[in-house]
Amino acid sequence: MSKPEQVLSCSALNKSYNQGPSHVEVLKSIDFQLYAGERVAIVGASGSGKSTLLNLLGGLDTPTAGGVVLAGQPLSDLSDNERGRLRNRHMGFVYQFHHLLPEFSAQENVEIPMRIAKLPNSEYTQRAKALLTQVGLDHRCDHKPSELSGGERQRVAIARALAMQPACVLMDEPTGNLDSDNAEAVQALMLSLSREHHIAFVVVTHDMTLANRMDHVYLLEKGHLRAHSHG
Numbered sequence: 001m002s003k004p005e006q007v008l009s010c011s012a013l014n015k016s017y018n019q020g021p022s023h024v025e026v027l028k029s030i031d032f033q034l035y036a037g038e039r040v041a042i043v044g045a046s047g048s049g050k051s052t053l054l055n056l057l058g059g060l061d062t063p064t065a066g067g068v069v070l071a072g073q074p075l076s077d078l079s080d081n082e083r084g085r086l087r088n089r090h091m092g093f094v095y096q097f098h099h100l101l102p103e104f105s106a107q108e109n110v111e112i113p114m115r116i117a118k119l120p121n122s123e124y125t126q127r128a129k130a131l132l133t134q135v136g137l138d139h140r141c142d143h144k145p146s147e148l149s150g151g152e153r154q155r156v157a158i159a160r161a162l163a164m165q166p167a168c169v170l171m172d173e174p175t176g177n178l179d180s181d182n183a184e185a186v187q188a189l190m191l192s193l194s195r196e197h198h199i200a201f202v203v204v205t206h207d208m209t210l211a212n213r214m215d216h217v218y219l220l221e222k223g224h225l226r227a228h229s230h231g
């Protein structure tokens with residue numbers, strides 16, 4: 001059997017902050033590999049560095065030492081523009097609060113990454129519609145975020161994250177702002193889309209129900225990342 005393709009990795013990743021006389025080492029020499037289609041949860045106490053790690057993996061922040069490789073490219077070798085393009089092509093993001101653009105419709109929000117990538121008009125229009133249909137919102141394409149429910153907004157955010165058919169999607173508490181019924185629906189949707197599109201997920205969460213639905217759970221504690229058993 002051929003080796004699964006590695007989509008995202010980091011090695012000897014360190015992130016430290018100097019605050020006055022104190023030096024805080026949030027992440028200490030973290031090694032991590034994510035393979036195509038693999039779903040991973042990162043859990044840990046508040047302040048353990050989960051969002052810091054996710055931001056480094058997503059190229060939104062720079063490490064103090066060590067490096068991140070996305071789709072075979074070390075992020076540190078790239079200019080800001082090149083890094084932005086690589087991220088738009090290979091990575092989707094979903095946050096606790098959807099971060100949809102308020103003045104645009106659901107359809108337009110899903111189209112944004114594809115417009116940035118300069119896909120042809122006919123292709124991005126059609127693909128955005130198909131994704132909104134997949135997340136059960138074909139009847140809400142023209143609604144602005146303020147005209148959608150919390151669960152619906154999060155489903156639009158997921159559709160937008162999948163628009164470029166990325167190799168991986170990074171999620172920070174994707175269901176943290178939803179009631180339990182909506183959280184359940186969004187989690188089920190995330191898993192079925194990941195299977196269907198063979199997309200890898202890294203999910204940062206406090207929710208062990210969500211974490212346990214992933215293939216692997218890692219615990220971030222005292223700056224170290226280690227495998228954590230399900231359950």
Ligand SMILES: Nc1ncnc2c1ncn2[C@@H]1O[C@H](COP(=O)(O)OP(=O)(O)OP(=O)(O)O)[C@@H](O)[C@H]1O
Pocket residue numbers: 017019024026044045046047048049050051052053
């Ligand atoms: N810019 C900064 N300067 C100094 N310290 C920072 C900075 N950003 C984050 N930290 C510290 O890094 C640590 C990790 O923060 P981070 O937000 O990654 O934690 P987290 O595990 O995601 O927490 P939570 O679950 O509460 O969201 C915290 O102790 C925080 O105070």
